[in-house]
Amino acid sequence: MVGENLIKKGLITPEQLQEVLQIKQQNPTRKLLDILYDKNYISKDNFLRELAQELKVKYISSLDNISLTKIKVPVTILKQVRAIPIDIKLDRVLIASENPLDWNAKSYFQRFFPDAKLEFVLAHKEDIDKVLKLLENKEQINKLKHEIKRELRGEEVPGEESAVIRLIKFIIKSSIDQHASDIHIEPTQKGAIIRIRIYGTLYEKWDLDEDVYNAVASRIKLEAGMDVSEKRKPQDGGFSMELDKNHFDFRVSSLPTVWGESIVIRILDKRNIVKSINTIGISPQNLEYLRAALKKPNGIFLVTGPTGSGKTTTLYASLHEVAGIDKKVITVEDPVEYKLDGIQQVQVNPKAGLTFAGALRSILRQDPDIIMIGEIRDIETLEIAIKAALTGHLVLSTLHTNDAISAVSRMIDMGAEPYMVAAALVGVEAQRLVKKNCPYCLAPYKPSDAYLEPIKHLIKKDTVFYKGRGCEKCNMTGYIGRTLISEIFLVDEKLESLIAKNKDKTELGEYLKSKGYKNMFYDGLRKALNKETSLEEIYRVAKL
Numbered sequence: 230m231v232g233e234n235l236i237k238k239g240l241i242t243p244e245q246l247q248e249v250l251q252i253k254q255q256n257p258t259r260k261l262l263d264i265l266y267d268k269n270y271i272s273k274d275n276f277l278r279e280l281a282q283e284l285k286v287k288y289i290s291s292l293d294n295i296s297l298t299k300i301k302v303p304v305t306i307l308k309q310v311r312a313i314p315i316d317i318k319l320d321r322v323l324i325a326s327e328n329p330l331d332w333n334a335k336s337y338f339q340r341f342f343p344d345a346k347l348e349f350v351l352a353h354k355e356d357i358d359k360v361l362k363l364l365e366n367k368e369q370i371n372k373l374k375h376e377i378k379r380e381l382r383g384e385e386v387p388g389e390e391s392a393v394i395r396l397i398k399f400i401i402k403s404s405i406d407q408h409a410s411d412i413h414i415e416p417t418q419k420g421a422i423i424r425i426r427i428y429g430t431l432y433e434k435w436d437l438d439e440d441v442y443n444a445v446a447s448r449i450k451l452e453a454g455m456d457v458s459e460k461r462k463p464q465d466g467g468f469s470m471e472l473d474k475n476h477f478d479f480r481v482s483s484l485p486t487v488w489g490e491s492i493v494i495r496i497l498d499k500r501n502i503v504k505s506i507n508t509i510g511i512s513p514q515n516l517e518y519l520r521a522a523l524k525k526p527n528g529i530f531l532v533t534g535p536t537g538s539g540k541t542t543t544l545y546a547s548l549h550e551v552a553g554i555d556k557k558v559i560t561v562e563d564p565v566e567y568k569l570d571g572i573q574q575v576q577v578n579p580k581a582g583l584t585f586a587g588a589l590r591s592i593l594r595q596d597p598d599i600i601m602i603g604e605i606r607d608i609e610t611l612e613i614a615i616k617a618a619l620t621g622h623l624v625l626s627t628l629h630t631n632d633a634i635s636a637v638s639r640m641i642d643m644g645a646e647p648y649m650v651a652a653a654l655v656g657v658e659a660q661r662l663v664k665k666n667c668p669y670c671l672a673p674y675k676p677s678d679a680y681l682e683p684i685k686h687l688i689k690k691d692t693v694f695y696k697g698r699g700c701e702k703c704n705m706t707g708y709i710g711r712t713l714i715s716e717i718f719l720v721d722e723k724l725e726s727l728i729a730k731n732k733d734k735t736e737l738g739e740y741l742k743s744k745g746y747k748n749m750f751y752d753g754l755r756k757a758l759n760k761e762t763s764l765e766e767i768y769r770v771a772k773l
């Protein structure tokens with residue numbers, strides 16, 4: 230009896246077996262192990278080991294590292310038999326299958342590999358699905374590449390648009406579907422590889438032969454309004470495209486490298502512009518602080534964090550919160566990423582002599598109530614920002630610092646007088662982006678001890694953490710979208726005097742802690758306990 234055995238091995242409890250047997254009574258065709266796995270009572274590895282033992286076959290615990298290039302069997306057939314040849318040799322072919330005893334699959338594969346001995350191993354259906362999807366994608370892109378080669382030879386290829394355009398659209402659409410922010414087309418000795426950035430991490434997705442890469446690169450440059458024949462100088466450009474009735478803008482840049490032009494396409498997804506500060510993911514307590522800071526009539530409020538931490542989104546959402554018909558808002562940005570209604574946006578242009586500092590001086594003559602400075606990079610900009618803050622303007626800007634408290638010393642290190650910083654600063658927020666758990670495949674899991682040990686004094690002993698297991702909706706990653714974790718402090722009288730006295734970071738931190746200040750790790754932990762993200766994500770971006 231499978232169930233009894235599992236109890237004996239300590240994999241499940243008698244109560245769990247009882248529950249699962251009841252489910253099986255209503256669905257007699259379902260396998261006990263399948264139900265146990267779906268209820269998350271056993272891990273994928275245990276599922277595979279137990280089932281393999283029952284079927285007397287070997288199993289493979291992951292298909293992540295198999296090479297897709299050698300698989301020549303049409304995907305339609307693989308989809309039918311739910312199996313994938315993973316190691317193909319002349320006399321022997323290893324096949325990973327959801328059902329390794331399926332005779333039907335055997336006869337199919339024997340036709341493809343007539344001289345080989347077939348060996349079937351068990352694989353999990355989720356892993357099979359993942360590979361099938363990748364293969365389908367590859368088949369489609371290969372067809373397009375083939376058509377481009379025919380076009381390059383001057384042959385007529387059917388289709389409303391040229392194959393080059395269809396391939397570019399395929400790459401862009403596929404990248405957007407996977408929630409990518411950038412597409413990197415990077416030349417190599419033999420052609421090019423295409424990597425896409427998803428939630429901050431680069432993934433290699435496709436490769437192109439040299440002739441196809443040249444055709445694609447030229448076409449993108451043409452669409453982006455760049456000089457196609459100029460290949461030795463970096464260029465910038467952009468284009469727009471309708472995909473599935475959504476409008477997308479793309480910013481394109483090219484950079485000459487030894488193997489050719491590296492092309493990066495940034496996807497400016499208007500659907501991603503956050504309109505309201507309620508929806509950017511900031512936790513309720515920190516939102517309250519942020520709102521209080523934005524209500525101040527004057528002073529500097531800073532959003533800090535590394536590149537790609539969502540600072541711009543928070544700034545735009547903040548502007549949206551404070552802008553109104555009775556307020557004049559001017560921004561100076563480099564570059565203007567999104568055009569907003571009712572706000573005067575100025576693009577910095579150093580070539581034309583319009584620097585951050587220069588633009589700011591002109592802006593002050595335009596009688597604004599609120600000024601947003603894309604980033605404070607130099608003392609000149611900082612001094613004007615402080616002056617503006619002390620003369621009745623609310624100034625919002627960003628700084629590159631690791632945490633909120635460091636913003637104070639950063640400004641002083643840049644050359645600002647401590648008493649000026651103290652007088653001007655109203656508050657600082659620091660933030661990071663974390664991936665959000667996919668709601669469609671969310672399941673409880675046990676983080677490793679390395680993650681649990683440091684926080685055991687902060688959580689209850691039987692605390693359960695959640696993360697996505699990977700499904701069609703989240704491209705098997707377990708995550709969909711991102712949210713932010715943050716820390717924020719406002720400058721009160723006491724803190725103002727500490728800053729004016731040029732007290733160091735530790736002392737400022739101690740004062741804030743005495744008033745209940747919590748760093749962003751705590752904010753993140755709260756979100757992990759709320760099932761919004763995984764514990765790993767918090768450790769990835771924040772320190773306890």
Ligand SMILES: [Zn+2]
Pocket residue numbers: 667668669670671697698699700701702703704705707708
């Ligand atoms: Zn999912």
